[in-house]
Amino acid sequence: MPNWLSLTATEIQALQLSVSIALRSVVFNLPIGIGIAWLLTRRRFPGRLFFDAIVHLPLVLPPVVIGYVLLMLLGIRSPIGAWLFDHFNIRLVFTSTGAAVATAVMSLPLMVRSIRIALEGVDRGLEQAARTLGASAMNCFCTVTLPLMLPGVLAGIVTAFSAGLGEFGAVITFVGNVPGETQTLPLALYSALQSPSGSSTAAHLATLSCLLGLTGLVLAEVLARSLRRHFGHTV
Amino acid sequence: MLTVELTKQQGDFSLSVQFKMTDSGVMALFGRSGCGKSTIVNLLAGLVSADSGYIKLDDNVLLDTTRRINQPPEHRRIGYVFQDARLFPHYNVEGNLRYGLQRNKQHSVRFQFDTVVQLLGLTPLLLRHTQHLSGGEKQRVALGRALLSQPRLLLLDEPLASLDGVHREELLPYLAEIRDELNIPMIYVSHQFDELLHLATEVLLLQHGQVITQGDLPAISRRPELRSLIGNDALGVVIEGQVQTIDHPSGLAQLAIGDAILNVNIGTLQTGQRLRVQLLARDLILATSMPHGLSVRNIIRGSIVSLTPDEPYAVLVNIDIGGATLVARITTVAASELHLRSGLPIWVLVKTVTLRGHVYPSINRLQQQLT
Numbered sequence: 001m002p003n004w005l006s007l008t009a010t011e012i013q014a015l016q017l018s019v020s021i022a023l024r025s026v027v028f029n030l031p032i033g034i035g036i037a038w039l040l041t042r043r044r045f046p047g048r049l050f051f052d053a054i055v056h057l058p059l060v061l062p063p064v065v066i067g068y069v070l071l072m073l074l075g076i077r078s079p080i081g082a083w084l085f086d087h088f089n090i091r092l093v094f095t096s097t098g099a100a101v102a103t104a105v106m107s108l109p110l111m112v113r114s115i116r117i118a119l120e121g122v123d124r125g126l127e128q129a130a131r132t133l134g135a136s137a138m139n140c141f142c143t144v145t146l147p148l149m150l151p152g153v154l155a156g157i158v159t160a161f162s163a164g165l166g167e168f169g170a171v172i173t174f175v176g177n178v179p180g181e182t183q184t185l186p187l188a189l190y191s192a193l194q195s196p197s198g199s200s201t202a203a204h205l206a207t208l209s210c211l212l213g214l215t216g217l218v219l220a221e222v223l224a225r226s227l228r229r230h231f232g233h234t235v
Numbered sequence: 236m237l238t239v240e241l242t243k244q245q246g247d248f249s250l251s252v253q254f255k256m257t258d259s260g261v262m263a264l265f266g267r268s269g270c271g272k273s274t275i276v277n278l279l280a281g282l283v284s285a286d287s288g289y290i291k292l293d294d295n296v297l298l299d300t301t302r303r304i305n306q307p308p309e310h311r312r313i314g315y316v317f318q319d320a321r322l323f324p325h326y327n328v329e330g331n332l333r334y335g336l337q338r339n340k341q342h343s344v345r346f347q348f349d350t351v352v353q354l355l356g357l358t359p360l361l362l363r364h365t366q367h368l369s370g371g372e373k374q375r376v377a378l379g380r381a382l383l384s385q386p387r388l389l390l391l392d393e394p395l396a397s398l399d400g401v402h403r404e405e406l407l408p409y410l411a412e413i414r415d416e417l418n419i420p421m422i423y424v425s426h427q428f429d430e431l432l433h434l435a436t437e438v439l440l441l442q443h444g445q446v447i448t449q450g451d452l453p454a455i456s457r458r459p460e461l462r463s464l465i466g467n468d469a470l471g472v473v474i475e476g477q478v479q480t481i482d483h484p485s486g487l488a489q490l491a492i493g494d495a496i497l498n499v500n501i502g503t504l505q506t507g508q509r510l511r512v513q514l515l516a517r518d519l520i521l522a523t524s525m526p527h528g529l530s531v532r533n534i535i536r537g538s539i540v541s542l543t544p545d546e547p548y549a550v551l552v553n554i555d556i557g558g559a560t561l562v563a564r565i566t567t568v569a570a571s572e573l574h575l576r577s578g579l580p581i582w583v584l585v586k587t588v589t590l591r592g593h594v595y596p597s598i599n600r601l602q603q604q605l606t
Contacts, residue, residue: 124320128282131308132315133384134338139309143334147325 014181014188021096021171021184022164025103026111026157033111033156040112041119049060056109060168063106066096067173070102074174091101098175099182103167114159118152121146151227155220160217166209185209237388237420241278241288250274250444260436261414261421265428265455267464271444276390280315281308292387314341314386314419318364318393320373322365328376329361335384344416346382354381354416355409371402375409382417389413389421395430407433408597410592417538432473432513432593440464452511457560459537467546471515472562475595478508487532487587493558498532499590510592519563520584523573533585537561539577542570554581 014060035217038173040052058066067205074081084090122145130140146153154200168186176181177191192198237256243249250271256262264272277283281297284305290298292313297306314335317356322331336348345483352358355375368376374394381389394410395403411433414421423434431438431452433446438455440447447460455461456473476492481501488504490497492513499512526534537556550570552563560584575581 115461123321125317125319126323128280129315129317129321130323130334131282132280132311132313133380134309134312136309139338143457144323192591200265234389 006202007208008201010179010188011201011208014183014185014205015208017096017180018165018184018186021099021103022161022167023139024097024100025107025164028104029108029111029160030102030153030157033108033115033160034153036108036112036116037115037119055112058106060110063167063169064173066105067102067170070098070105070170070174074098074101093174094176094178094182096175096181097209099167099184102170102174103164106167106170107163110163111156111160114152114156115149118149118156121152122133151224154227155224158216158220158223162213162220165212165216186211220227236291236293238289239279241285241290243274243278243283243286244289245274248444252441252444252446254439254446254449256420256422256437258420259418261434262437262439263274263431263435264422264424264439264441265431265435265464265598266426266441268426270441272426272441273392274444275441276315276377276392276422276424279311279388280313280390281306281311282315283554309338311338312385312387314381314384314389316374316377316389316391318383320370320377320395320397322363322368322373322376322380326365327361328357328363328368330379331365331376332357332361332383335380336439339385341552342385345385346419348383351379351382354412355483368404370398373407374406378413379411382413382419386419389419390424391421392424393426395425395427408516410434425462426464432511454595455561456513467564468517469515470515470559470562470564472560473511473513474559474561475509475511478504478506478510481506490592493556494558495535495537495556497535497590498587499583499592500587502592504592504594509595511595512590512592514561514587515530516551516562516564518585518589519561521554521563521565521566521569521575522575522584523575523579525582526584529584531584532587533583533590535561535583535585537583539575539579539581541577542575549577552581554583554588556583 036055040048071093072078076082076085076091076093081092084092090097091099126144126148127140130144135143166186168190171182171184172187177183177187183191185205185208189202192201192205236258239290240253242251252271252275264275266272267456274283278285285298285300287300288298296304297311298304323334326334329444332352333346352361355378357375357379360372360376365376398406402510413419414434425431428445435452437449438452439449440455440458440460442460448455448458452473453475456471473494476490476497478488479491479496480489482488483501485600486501487498488501490499490510497512499510504510535556537554540553540555540560543551549564550567552565552570552575554561554563563583
């Protein structure tokens with residue numbers, strides 16, 4: 001029983017890596033997610049439905065396909081990947097940054113959905129009131145719209161983060177399974193299952209993943225509720 | 236001075252209006268719902284864009300479609316009180332009040348925080364959350380918030396419509412107070428004629444997106460178009476007069492209306508105050524000779540100017556009482572039995588209790604404050 005609580009160095013490394021990659025993917029996703037949600041909710045432009053579908057594609061595609069597409073787009077021999085490497089010395093393949101990018105693409109639809117629902121719940125009348133009181137469009141967004149959609153944004157962050165901890169297919173396809181660099185919890189679990197002596201490690205990692213996922217989902221709900229109470233209206 | 240010319244097409248509805256407004260007082264936009272009142276204030280505030288038009292406030296062109304000028308709402312310095320308060324739920328009352336103030340500090344602060352808070356009785360509410368306020372309190376906060384954004388013009392879109400009777404009565408005096416003390420021109424959207432009696436210094440009568448007429452309330456109250464808007468029961472001439480004497484033992488105040496004297500309930504009236512009363516056409520009783528032994532306190536002598544048949548069984552009788560014209564609505568049978576005809580001397584009977592006076596500052600006083 002005691003060794004249920006003690007984690008090996010490899011397991012701790014996988015956990016840390018998972019958390020770090022998921023965090024980075026959320027930081028990367030947040031402004032993009034708000035931007036896309038705003039475009040989809042507030043703007044009417046040609047091709048909006050198509051754009052909406054593209055954003056949500058990772059929800060329905062096999063993650064391996066996303067990993068493959070990323071490899072084609074951002075791999076070191078692709079034009080964008082080569083440009084990133086030549087000009088900024090950024091290499092994505094086989095790095096944790098690449099893992100964060102793959103995770104971000106996979107969790108973007110979750111983030112966008114959550115923010116979008118929150119944005120749709122914001123009373124446009126309050127924004128109009130803010131404008132007549134002297135707030136510019138940007139100032140109004142920052143002081144009225146954003147605070148009012150905060151519960152949804154926070155829920156989106158927590159959901160995307162929780163999902164990001166466990167991203168498997170896209171990560172392993174795009175950046176491989178490099179211990180200490182791209183070997184997150186699920187990848188370490190996969191490796192453990194491949195080795196004959198790894199069954200205890202696999203059980204450890206699986207339990208850990210479940211706990212993290214549960215904590216994330218409960219936290220998201222608690223946050224949303226407390227904020228709703230604070231604002232006392234429909235968000 | 237506000238100069239407005241606007242056109243706007245919205246589906247089947249087309250709006251085309253032109254009007255001017257002076258620097259003080261309350262201009263009421265009056266008409267049925269769907270006549271374009273709210274669209275006009277939204278266009279003025281810049282929340283809706285006009286198809287074509289021109290808006291000039293003081294020396295500032297806010298909209299000129301021919302020159303492609305269209306200032307955004309935040310640059311117009313026009314305050315807006317919405318029907319549904321629209322307080323920010325994530326700020327408390329003080330936060331709401333300061334929102335506009337903070338964003339307009341570069342302009343000279345005409346309306347100080349403390350003054351506005353005191354005028355609207357908001358001190359006990361400052362730290363409250365907006366969702367715990369009553370409807371009337373919400374509107375008072377919205378009013379204060381709009382004033383503190385240092386506007387040059389205040390728009391009020393049916394601010395009383397979402398309130399029940401008691402809260403309406405509670406808010407009206409505050410609006411009158413703002414009109415009389417703060418000297419800011421206001422445009423007041425309403426479809427309740429009694430609100431106009433309280434507040435309006437000028438009326439813009441609207442129908443189907445067009446201005447029917449513009450004028451002061453006594454003049455508007457005699458317009459035939461008004462009747463289809465307010466109905467027969469609310470029809471009645473509005474007259475303005477000055478309180479001459481106050482007779483405490485009888486509880487009556489005497490109001491000079493043209494050559495006639497009208498007794499009204501004393502209330503909180505003071506000598507010299509200007510008062511506005513509406514004499515409802517259905518409340519007036521006519522007599523062809525001076526009546527005796529009646530409880531009625533107001534017996535005014537006049538002469539019939541004209542008779543207008545009104546619906547199958549009623550007649551509208553216009554009566555000159557010397558400097559003012561009254562309208563009475565009586566049955567056709569009564570009119571023929573009394574042989575009413577123009578030029579006939581007549582006595583008009585009005586019960587004191589049916590008269591409600593609305594204290595009202597003269598335009599002169601409002602203009603004096605400006606200088």
